[in-house]
Amino acid sequence: MQHFSDRLTKAVRECGNPVLVGLDPRLESLPEPIRSDVDEADSGAVASAFRTFCRGVIDVVAPLVPAVKPQAAFFERWGPSGMAAMADVIQYAHQSGLLVILDGKRNDIGSTATAYARAYLGAGQASPWGADALTVSPYLGRDSLTPFVEMAIQRKAGVFVLVKTSNHGGGLFQDLVCDGRTVYDHVAQLVQKMARQTEGSSGYGAIGAVVGATYPEQLAELRQAMANAWLLVPGFGAQGAGARDVRYAFDNEGLGAVVNSSRGIIFAHSRAPYRDQYGDRNWQKAVEAATRDMIEQLRTETPAGNLAD
Amino acid sequence: MQHFSDRLTKAVRECGNPVLVGLDPRLESLPEPIRSDVDEADSGAVASAFRTFCRGVIDVVAPLVPAVKPQAAFFERWGPSGMAAMADVIQYAHQSGLLVILDGKRNDIGSTATAYARAYLGAGQASPWGADALTVSPYLGRDSLTPFVEMAIQRKAGVFVLVKTSNHGGGLFQDLVCDGRTVYDHVAQLVQKMARQTEGSSGYGAIGAVVGATYPEQLAELRQAMANAWLLVPGFGAQGAGARDVRYAFDNEGLGAVVNSSRGIIFAHSRAPYRDQYGDRNWQKAVEAATRDMIEQLRTETPAGNLAD
Numbered sequence: 001m002q003h004f005s006d007r008l009t010k011a012v013r014e015c016g017n018p019v020l021v022g023l024d025p026r027l028e029s030l031p032e033p034i035r036s037d038v039d040e041a042d043s044g045a046v047a048s049a050f051r052t053f054c055r056g057v058i059d060v061v062a063p064l065v066p067a068v069k070p071q072a073a074f075f076e077r078w079g080p081s082g083m084a085a086m087a088d089v090i091q092y093a094h095q096s097g098l099l100v101i102l103d104g105k106r107n108d109i110g111s112t113a114t115a116y117a118r119a120y121l122g123a124g125q126a127s128p129w130g131a132d133a134l135t136v137s138p139y140l141g142r143d144s145l146t147p148f149v150e151m152a153i154q155r156k157a158g159v160f161v162l163v164k165t166s167n168h169g170g171g172l173f174q175d176l177v178c179d180g181r182t183v184y185d186h187v188a189q190l191v192q193k194m195a196r197q198t199e200g201s202s203g204y205g206a207i208g209a210v211v212g213a214t215y216p217e218q219l220a221e222l223r224q225a226m227a228n229a230w231l232l233v234p235g236f237g238a239q240g241a242g243a244r245d246v247r248y249a250f251d252n253e254g255l256g257a258v259v260n261s262s263r264g265i266i267f268a269h270s271r272a273p274y275r276d277q278y279g280d281r282n283w284q285k286a287v288e289a290a291t292r293d294m295i296e297q298l299r300t301e302t303p304a305g306n307l308a309d
Numbered sequence: 310m311q312h313f314s315d316r317l318t319k320a321v322r323e324c325g326n327p328v329l330v331g332l333d334p335r336l337e338s339l340p341e342p343i344r345s346d347v348d349e350a351d352s353g354a355v356a357s358a359f360r361t362f363c364r365g366v367i368d369v370v371a372p373l374v375p376a377v378k379p380q381a382a383f384f385e386r387w388g389p390s391g392m393a394a395m396a397d398v399i400q401y402a403h404q405s406g407l408l409v410i411l412d413g414k415r416n417d418i419g420s421t422a423t424a425y426a427r428a429y430l431g432a433g434q435a436s437p438w439g440a441d442a443l444t445v446s447p448y449l450g451r452d453s454l455t456p457f458v459e460m461a462i463q464r465k466a467g468v469f470v471l472v473k474t475s476n477h478g479g480g481l482f483q484d485l486v487c488d489g490r491t492v493y494d495h496v497a498q499l500v501q502k503m504a505r506q507t508e509g510s511s512g513y514g515a516i517g518a519v520v521g522a523t524y525p526e527q528l529a530e531l532r533q534a535m536a537n538a539w540l541l542v543p544g545f546g547a548q549g550a551g552a553r554d555v556r557y558a559f560d561n562e563g564l565g566a567v568v569n570s571s572r573g574i575i576f577a578h579s580r581a582p583y584r585d586q587y588g589d590r591n592w593q594k595a596v597e598a599a600t601r602d603m604i605e606q607l608r609t610e611t612p613a614g615n616l617a618d
Contacts, residue, residue, distance in 0.1 A: 026424075043437060073428065077424040077427050105415070105416060105446070106382070109476035112383070115383050128391070139474075140474050140478075165418060167453060169453070170450045171450065174450070178485035186482060187482065
């Protein structure tokens with residue numbers, strides 16, 4: 001198996017776009033044909049509906065985009081049944097040719113961090129959950145990240161460290177200024193070091209960063225500050241950022257960033273402008289239209305347009 | 310059901326000690342009678358051994374201590390089977406009369422944080438995992454913590470926010486000084502506000518803090534800074550801190566802190582001074598001896614001695 005960042009580079013180039021589809025299943029938002037018979041008190045039935053729905057999304061997006069991002073919280077919400085569904089969804093995404101970045105925002109100290117890294121990092125049989133990459137939190141410092149870096153090298157997996165998150169209140173601690181630099185900039189400096197230490201032949205490392213699309217100026221700064229790190233950019237679509245907001249996330253070839261949209265794609269059947277044309281019955285057509293529109297916006301407004309050349 | 314902090318106060322008073330036993334099952338450390346027949350390639354068999362082991366620990370410690378702290382990572386390490394075992398262990402701990410603080414260090418933004426809070430907060434049937442409390446990470450800011458606070462109020466559960474962690478490298482970002490105060494102190498100020506907002510009749514709030522025993526001076530400072538917050542204090546025993554290091558974590562009555570030991574108790578069968586006397590065969594007796602010794606040390610060296618009056 002190739003280095004994670006080389007696999008990501010290849011997948012983005014082959015698809016000609018950097019779209020990362022977020023798999024955030026919420027019972028109340030599922031299209032009516034899948035939701036209708038599900039009893040909320042039966043977590044097994046909910047988990048089964050999540051499997052059906054996520055497989056349906058994957059069937060549509062697998063020929064179009066390089067990767068999906070299951071959000072662990074929405075599966076954990078339903079207990080052990082939900083977690084079993086998450087494992088199935090990851091496996092199905094791989095069978096469909098997609099890379100899987102699991103959004104778990106895990107971390108802990110020492111051997112506990114190692115347990116998380118063993119749990120999640122490594123596709124196929126390499127780990128029990130089988131993700132290609134995992135999001136992690138930096139609050140516990142460098143020694144908490146090291147086990148993830150080591151496992152990423154060993155299993156050719158990737159790690160995305162939270163740097164500047166997309167939420168309105170993310171700045172409360174991240175924007176504090178210490179020694180003339182923000183906390184997120186201190187984190188970015190560490191990520192860049194780790195990215196350089198884990199560089200693949202693409203020039204990007206196995207260690208990347210999460211940087212929200214909702215702060216375009218900081219995104220541009222952080223692209224420069226972490227020249228060797230893939231950026232995972234959430235906040236597009238439902239959270240309010242558009243294609244122009246993410247244009248500085250890329251290098252000149254259109255590489256170096258994947259842009260996530262979750263609700264804007266997977267629940268397009270209930271959102272303008274797709275709702276009226278497709279609705280619940282044709283929800284997969286709505287997913288396809290929303291995905292194609294996002295691809296087109298990124299090609300028109302960002303260096304991702306250069307990927308297709 | 311009572312407010313979380315009142316239930317914790319009651320349990321600590323009734324047991325006469327503040328010991329929090331960490332349930333960190335690691336296959337290679339299990340006592341030989343449980344480990345011997347387990348095939349590492351069979352995650353179901355490992356999960357079954359974890360159930361047996363954790364139930365055996367709970368049987369011993371339930372009459373002695375107020376609470377246990379399962380570490381999610383060690384269960385997640387074995388995939389969906391491991392997670393099913395974690396749910397069982399939480400349920401068994403409750404049946405045995407223990408409070409359960411799940412160590413998951415979760416967090417995310419907005420509705421995703423809500424999904425984590427729904428997943429874990431609330432004993433019995435209130436949530437699918439049924440924990441009394443959950444550890445969470447503060448990096449994403451106040452709006453990421455709010456859904457946990459709201460769910461804690463609604464379900465009479467608790468939340469412990471990482472403030473100053475016990476690992477050697479925890480200071481890299483936590484100790485940065487911004488506006489004349491460390492990052493962890495900024496976090497502590499927020500935790501104290503949330504603790505006051507969620508105060509129970511004990512005077513402590515539903516929102517507490519994780520503060521490592523390995524930094525005794527900061528522990529003393531943080532006790533003062535977060536007067537209404539229960540402190541969850543890791544680092545005792547295997548991580549090097551002793552009873553004297555945690556003496557400033559308590560109020561004068563011996564309340565306000567629970568002190569965690571994981572490996573030092575659950576794997577006492579393979580550690581000095583218990584190994585020679587008990588060994589693998591009498592591992593439960595080793596667990597009991599280590600628990601009683603820790604209780605005695607805390608009673609002698611800290612205000613927890615006042616609990617028994």
